Amino acid sequence: MAGAASSGNGTAPSGGGARSRASEGKSVCDVRADQRRRVPLLRGLVSLSDPKTAHGVIPDQGPDSQGARIDWLREHRAWRGAGACSDRDQAPRGGCRLMKGVAGRYGWRRAVKAAFLHACRVSGVVHIFRLFAKRKLLVLCYHGFELDDESRFRQIFTPRDSFRHQLEVLSAQKSNVVSLGEGLARLKEGRLTGNTTVITIDDGFYGAYAVAAPLLEKFGYTATIYVSTYHVIKETPVFRLVIYYVFDFASVPVLRVRNVAWGEDQDVDLADRDASRRAMWQCITYGETACNEAQRQEIARRMSAYAGIDYEHISRTRMFSYMNRGEIRDLASRGFDIQLHTHRHRFPPGDRAAACKEIEENRGILEACTGYRPVHFCYPDGIWDRSQWAWLKEMGVESAVTSDPGLNDRRTPLLALRRFSYSPRMPDVEFAAGAAGLMPFLRPIAQPSRRGTRPLQTEERHNGNEQK
Structure with a gap:
């Protein structure tokens, strides 16, 4: 599948099956054609394993396409932080080496998972699992949305095209996207129907206003946006x-x-x-x-x-900035649900006074913007502890979402709702499986919860810990 460029003396470069076949009398172009015919499944696997090629494949390997392929590799390796491509990438690949290349870029585990999920979708197994998830509530989790090139270095920013495609997936799967309040009411009353889905967006980055909101409105969907208000007031980049x-x-x-x-x-x-x-x-x-x-x-x-x-x-x-108060007010007037995420993006498990102060400040600012009292909460960084539930109830909080993966049923505590978190490096087939409710059946739902405190120096604490 990988192209082989002719050297200055007209011979193919060393390495791979293309060299041996060229020496048997076949032209390099014939060898490329043979490789493309032999590995159509692997071409598809590359597409499934890479959200940036979700609607296409590696550039075709015509006689003059070697440079295009190298440019493609550079782009995708730069995107995942692996640096420029090496000389090995310029050599022709057989089917086995191509598979290794896919796994090298995205990991064997993710490549195999993408292939397995694709097989489940093609065979109809997904529809069977959807029957098991019929009475469960799926809550999707997003963070920021790409305005410039943010998705290249942190996994909290979703590219615009990826988000649009995911909304198309939800529409094609006939997902019943409802507001958080409606979803929780159906959950408590046992009125959930197949594919009941809630979309949540954490933090309150400007991209939620500029990118996500218009796309959601285009599809007729709503979302709950959990807003941390420190940078809303300061109007500065994080x-x-x-x-x-x-x-x-x-x-x-x-x-x-x-x-x-x-x-x-x-x-x-x-x-x-x-x-x-x-x-x-x-x-x-x-x-x-x-x-x-x-x-x-x-x-x-x-x-x-x-x-x-x-x-x-x-x-x-404003690639690293939050919405301002006027933009929050505008989203609320358009039907988006603005809810609690603390003021300084922290909710210390061992300090009741500090935790309650965070919610009070957060709620006061949001209530002034929206005109209603927010009662739903998102734990900063997904870190939570059962000891905090009493504090939340005292503060009038009715529900709280975590970062724990899984679906929700009537036995799920409303102050520990599970979510399906999206990553920009997640293959489309994996998102489709998650949106259909399949993923919790493929991995333990009760993964270790992100409970307890963490030190300041952790990469996950992307909003910082500003106090002044």
């Missing part, structure tokens, strides 16, 4: 995400950091993963523990300049 971006996409090989308060002057070799991460966390920890918001933004601006990144572009596109 500091931690900007620093992540600076270290991941710096246009210089060495970051020359000078005259900073959190450490000595240093030249950070970005090719040295350990040194790079150590410098990144020094910057983040100092900004989140010792600075106010204005100081954090100044640090972000300086670090962007060191890295050759346009901070004004980040600020202007």
Whole structure:
């Protein structure tokens, strides 16, 4: 399937079956044609395993297509953070090597899962599992939506085309998309019908307003948006995400950091993963523990300049910014459900006073924007503990969603609702299986819950821990 380019002397490059067949008298183009005929299933598997080729395949291997294939590999490896393609990628591939290439880019486990789910869909097994899920509530979980190139470096940003395609999948599967309130009412009363689905969006990034809301309206769907309000008030980019971006996409090989308060002057070799991460966390920890918001933004601006990144572009596109109060008000007037996600994106299990204060501040701001009292909650980062349930009830919270995977039935605690979380690297066939209610039957529903506290220096805490 992979093309082979002729060298300057007219012979095929070394490696692979193409070399031996070319030496038997076949032209390189004939060899390519043979390879394409032999591995149509693997071509499809590449498509299924890659959300960026969900509607196509690897560029065809015509006589002049070697450069196109290398460009394709560079694009997709850059997208997953693996760097430029190697010389091995330019050699022809047989069926076995192609399969290894798929697994190398996306992992054997994901490639095999995609193939298995595709077989389930083609054979009709999915419809059998949908009968088991008929009386269960599916809650989908999204976070941000891509405005520029955010999905290349963090798994919380969904590309516009991917989201549109997923809504098409829900429509094709005749999913009954309802509001959270309606879904919970049907769940409690035992009135759930097949494919009852609730769409939730966490955090309140601007992309939910600019990208997700118009697409949802186009399909006639609604969504519950859990909004953390610190950055709604400040109207600034999320500091931690900007620093992540600076270290991941710096246009210089060495970051020359000078005259900073959190450490000595240093030249950070970005090719040295350990040194790079150590410098990144020094910057983040100092900004989140010792600075106010204005100081954090100044640090972000300086670090962007060191890295050759346009901070004004980040600020202007709002790629790491939240909705403002006017945009939240507009979404509420259009029928979207705005709900609780704490003020500073934290809900400490061991501190009742701090936890309740987070909800009070969050609720006050959202109620002023929407005109109604929000009563549904999303645990920040999906971290929760049963001891918090009493606090939530005292605060008038009726339901709370986690990041624990699975479907919900009448036995599911309303303060520990399960969800199916989407990742931009998830193959389309995996999303379709999840939207049909199949995934919980393929992995244990009771996976270890994300309970308890975590240290500040964790990549999952994407909203930071700002207090000032």
